Amino acid sequence: MIGIIGGRVFDPMNGIxxxxxxxxxxxxxxxxxxxxxxxxxxxxxxSGQVVxxxxxxxxxxxxxAKANAGRKLCPEDSRRLIRARTGFFRSGSGYTVPSTxxxxxxxxxxxxxxxxxxxSAPLVARHTHEELQDIPIIDKGVLITMGNNxxxxxxxQNGEMEKARDYVAWLLEASKGFGIKIVNPGGVENWxxxxxxxxxxxxxxxxxxxxRRILSALARIREELKLPHPPHIHGLSLGRSGNAxxxxxxxxxxxxxxxxxxxxxxxxxxxxxxxxxxxxAVKVAQAVTENPHITVDVGQVLFGPATTxxxxxxxxxxxxxxxxxxxxxxxxxxxxxxGVVPLTxxxxxxxxxxxxxxxxxxxxxxxxxxxxxxxxxxxxxGPFSGYPEVIRMLMDRDFRAQEFEKIHKKAMKNSILPxxxxxxxxxxxxxxxxxxPAKRLGLKNKGHLGVGADADITVYAxxxxxxxxFAHPAWVIKDxxxxxxxxxxxxxxxxxxxxxxxxxxxxxEKDIRxxxxxxxxxxxxxYPIAPEHIGPSEKLTxx
Amino acid sequence: MTLQNxxxxxxxxxxxxxxxxxxxxxxxxxxxxxxxxxxxxxKDIAAxxxxxxxxxxxxxxxxxxxxxESDQVIVExxxxxxxxxxxxxxxxxxxxxxxxxxxxxxxxxxxxxIVEGHVADRAGIHMEGGRLWIKGNAGHLLGAAYPxxxxxxxxxVIIVEGNVxxxxxxxxxxxxxxxxxxxxxxxxARMIAGSVFVFGHLGKRAGAGMKRxxxxxxxxxxxxxxxxxxxxxxxxxxxxxxVNRLRQWGLPVNIERTEGLxxxxxxxxxxxGKGEILIYDSNE
Ligand SMILES: [Zn+2]
Numbered sequence: 160m161i162g163i164i165g166g167r168v169f170d171p172m173n174g175i176x177x178x179x180x181x182x183x184x185x186x187x188x189x190x191x192x193x194x195x196x197x198x199x200x201x202x203x204x205x206s207g208q209v210v211x212x213x214x215x216x217x218x219x220x221x222x223x224a225k226a227n228a229g230r231k232l233c234p235e236d237s238r239r240l241i242r243a244r245t246g247f248f249r250s251g252s253g254y255t256v257p258s259t260x261x262x263x264x265x266x267x268x269x270x271x272x273x274x275x276x277x278x279s280a281p282l283v284a285r286h287t288h289e290e291l292q293d294i295p296i297i298d299k300g301v302l303i304t305m306g307n308n309x310x311x312x313x314x315x316q317n318g319e320m321e322k323a324r325d326y327v328a329w330l331l332e333a334s335k336g337f338g339i340k341i342v343n344p345g346g347v348e349n350w351x352x353x354x355x356x357x358x359x360x361x362x363x364x365x366x367x368x369x370x371r372r373i374l375s376a377l378a379r380i381r382e383e384l385k386l387p388h389p390p391h392i393h394g395l396s397l398g399r400s401g402n403a404x405x406x407x408x409x410x411x412x413x414x415x416x417x418x419x420x421x422x423x424x425x426x427x428x429x430x431x432x433x434x435x436x437x438x439x440a441v442k443v444a445q446a447v448t449e450n451p452h453i454t455v456d457v458g459q460v461l462f463g464p465a466t467t468x469x470x471x472x473x474x475x476x477x478x479x480x481x482x483x484x485x486x487x488x489x490x491x492x493x494x495x496x497x498g499v500v501p502l503t504x505x506x507x508x509x510x511x512x513x514x515x516x517x518x519x520x521x522x523x524x525x526x527x528x529x530x531x532x533x534x535x536x537x538x539x540x541g542p543f544s545g546y547p548e549v550i551r552m553l554m555d556r557d558f559r560a561q562e563f564e565k566i567h568k569k570a571m572k573n574s575i576l577p578x579x580x581x582x583x584x585x586x587x588x589x590x591x592x593x594x595x596p597a598k599r600l601g602l603k604n605k606g607h608l609g610v611g612a613d614a615d616i617t618v619y620a621x622x623x624x625x626x627x628x629f630a631h632p633a634w635v636i637k638d639x640x641x642x643x644x645x646x647x648x649x650x651x652x653x654x655x656x657x658x659x660x661x662x663x664x665x666x667x668e669k670d671i672r673x674x675x676x677x678x679x680x681x682x683x684x685x686y687p688i689a690p691e692h693i694g695p696s697e698k699l700t701x702x
Numbered sequence: 703m704t705l706q707n708x709x710x711x712x713x714x715x716x717x718x719x720x721x722x723x724x725x726x727x728x729x730x731x732x733x734x735x736x737x738x739x740x741x742x743x744x745k746d747i748a749a750x751x752x753x754x755x756x757x758x759x760x761x762x763x764x765x766x767x768x769x770x771e772s773d774q775v776i777v778e779x780x781x782x783x784x785x786x787x788x789x790x791x792x793x794x795x796x797x798x799x800x801x802x803x804x805x806x807x808x809x810x811x812x813x814x815x816i817v818e819g820h821v822a823d824r825a826g827i828h829m830e831g832g833r834l835w836i837k838g839n840a841g842h843l844l845g846a847a848y849p850x851x852x853x854x855x856x857x858x859v860i861i862v863e864g865n866v867x868x869x870x871x872x873x874x875x876x877x878x879x880x881x882x883x884x885x886x887x888x889x890x891a892r893m894i895a896g897s898v899f900v901f902g903h904l905g906k907r908a909g910a911g912m913k914r915x916x917x918x919x920x921x922x923x924x925x926x927x928x929x930x931x932x933x934x935x936x937x938x939x940x941x942x943x944x945v946n947r948l949r950q951w952g953l954p955v956n957i958e959r960t961e962g963l964x965x966x967x968x969x970x971x972x973x974x975g976k977g978e979i980l981i982y983d984s985n986e
Contacts, residue, residue, distance in 0.1 A: 232850075
């Protein structure tokens with residue numbers, strides 16, 4: 160039993176905005192005061208401090224095939240952050256792609272308690288889960304890439320929507336996934352022929368379907384399966400000048416169906432293809448505002464080293480050619496593809512400076528904080544350890560202006576950032592870093608401090624420097640256990656893997672088995688991951 | 703080499719570290735550097751951390767330490783397993799009396815390290831300034847880059863009186879490496895700029911993937927890679943300028959060779975192709 164006494168509580172989901180109140184914990188859950196014996200409870204004095212639910216990151220690449228390819232491709236990244244073993248805690252290394260245990264420590268030390276791995280092909284999900292188990296403290300889940308899946312595209316081509324729906328349900332259960340991820344629908348398949356898709360009507364080679372049909376089919380399937388999280392979409396033409404038009408068109412193409420668009424900073428460029436990108440943040444922010452069923456995360460660029468890793472294999476190829484960097488390409492049979500390219504974002508690079516500015520513009524232009532979430536698409540636009548710096552830029556106009564003065568002149572000239580005076584409040588920060596993402600992920604017990612919620616709580620010293628404040632919370636409590644005390648990690652424990660298991664027509668397995676016999680390197684029997692294989696877990700209901 | 707600074711001023715007596723007992727356990731001694739010693743009493747210096755294998759110890763547990771506050775440091779004993787001496791140093795001088803382990807003078811930015819014996823691999827790796835003078839032989843990756851890095855040494859001078867291993871000066875960005883003896887393979891591989899002078903035998907595949915920079919072979923040399931193209935025979939003036947300075951430093955450089963003709967090969971045409979390998983031809 161723990162009582163967090165006298166803190167200023169920010170719990171936007173329950174409409175609590177900075178009120179002084181006590182939070183009580185029992186059995187890993189938040190309970191009402193009547194349920195605890197205040198004499199016996201351990202009391203944490205939070206007076207003068209800020210109390211929020213534990214942070215929730217809904218898009219971060221921390222585990223699996225791509226993270227490992229990044230580690231192998233970039234041994235230099237290991238030298239940028241090295242932590243020795245101390246007492247109970249393991250050693251680790253890696254700045255943009257930290258090793259497994261270190262990833263858990265770094266998130267926990269920053270007050271984050273739930274993280275969604277943003278993409279794994281189902282074929283390599285076993286590896287993704289094995290690594291997730293080695294990431295301590297935080298709860299986690301995996302979004303499963305489906306936008307270039309042969310079986311699904313075949314079903315769409317033949318108009319067999321029920322079959323596609325049953326397959327998606329089977330695939331989520333087999334891979335112990337949390338939701339549907341769509342990456343450059345059709346484009347990754349076409350890349351296998353050295354091509355890509357340029358717009359929503361382009362044909363996917365060999366399937367006769369289009370990106371538009373893939374997107375709408377998967378969005379409808381999500382509705383029918385009642386998955387907690389809507390399709391998580393990385394659209395077309397990522398990183399290309401002029402891609403804002405297609406981003407807006409894709410947002411509109413959802414026609415009122417729920418969808419989440421990830422790292423839209425990378426999708427909000429004006430200008431002509433191949434030329435210098437201009438900010439199209441206004442256009443994209445407006446489209447987001449006008450389509451209330453759409454949510455986004457930003458993918459804010461941080462200056463310094465990054466490692467780009469995405470299932471968007473053609474994008475990684477063109478990036479590696481453009482900057483002359485090392486490159487890994489990955490082919491995932493009939494499911495997907497992928498690539499990894501290291502990159503350093505520089506202030507004196509006009510393109511990188513423009514990307515930095517576009518991210519902040521999007522944060523400030525999208526007025527409803529419930530529909531925009533803080534991410535750096537870790538480690539694509541920068542490591543998650545940079546979130547506190549982003550928070551400071553959002554909350555502190557003067558600091559933002561100061562940082563703006565340091566970017567490349569050409570980027571400055573094209574930016575509307577100096578005209579945006581908005582400053583995020585603590586309540587809004589609580590929304591974009593925990594309440595909003597938790598709500599969008601459909602996690603009913605997370606992102607809030609109401610009775611019955613998981614006791615994942617972060618207590619911050621209320622500092623003037625918001626970067627400092629959010630980088631080193633004084634207390635972090637996970638499942639009712641104190642893991643960070645006085646800013647220091649003191650406890651390592653296992654987190655849970657969150658997954659869904661929607662019901663489906665078992666007859667589909669006959670067709671899937673035939674598909675495996677024809678086109679997979681693994682057998683149907685060896686493909687599904689058993690629940691006991693993923694360690695401590697929590698199955699979310701689909702209703 | 704005596705411990706006198708360039709102005710000939712009298713100096714405080716140096717700090718001497720003597721390894722207490724020989725060991726095959728690797729010791730990570732990156733705190734052995736004038737930067738860490740300046741402004742510290744002997745007691746404080748003895749309390750600096752070192753890793754003895756996987757255990758954290760104090761410098762005083764591993765070395766006998768004596769002398770008075772100074773930026774002049776002498777290290778003695780069987781140091782073959784002592785790593786990272788002078789790591790990142792910016793000033794002063796370290797004299798190592800004997801053989802020394804890996805990463806000696808890695809990332810150093812100023813000052814001088816003199817090794818009276820041999821050094822193991824990765825000496826002067828990622829160096830950014832100062833001078834590393836090795837009287838014996840050096841191992842592999844002398845003045846090179848750590849795995850995955852795209853740029854290695856960026857300024858500074860490395861002199862080896864003996865032989866060196868493979869990948870000397872790989873990924874070098876700026877600076878000078880002088881090898882009086884023979885080299886292993888891949889000297890100046892993927893070099894971006896800078897100079898490597900080899901007075902002994904230049905090993906195979908020198909300058910593989912080199913963008914810019916100069917590799918100068920004063921002695922014999924293995925056949926070059928097919929991606930190097932013969933350009934001309936000439937008498938480069940810059941070599942004389944360099945060699946004059948080397949002689950001033952007291953290196954026994956054969957003056958006749960430096961005034962002779964050199965065959966110029968340009969490459970590596972699989973990369974940018976603006977690099978050169980100069981091979982001593984004759985003094986005709
Ligand atoms: Zn991503």
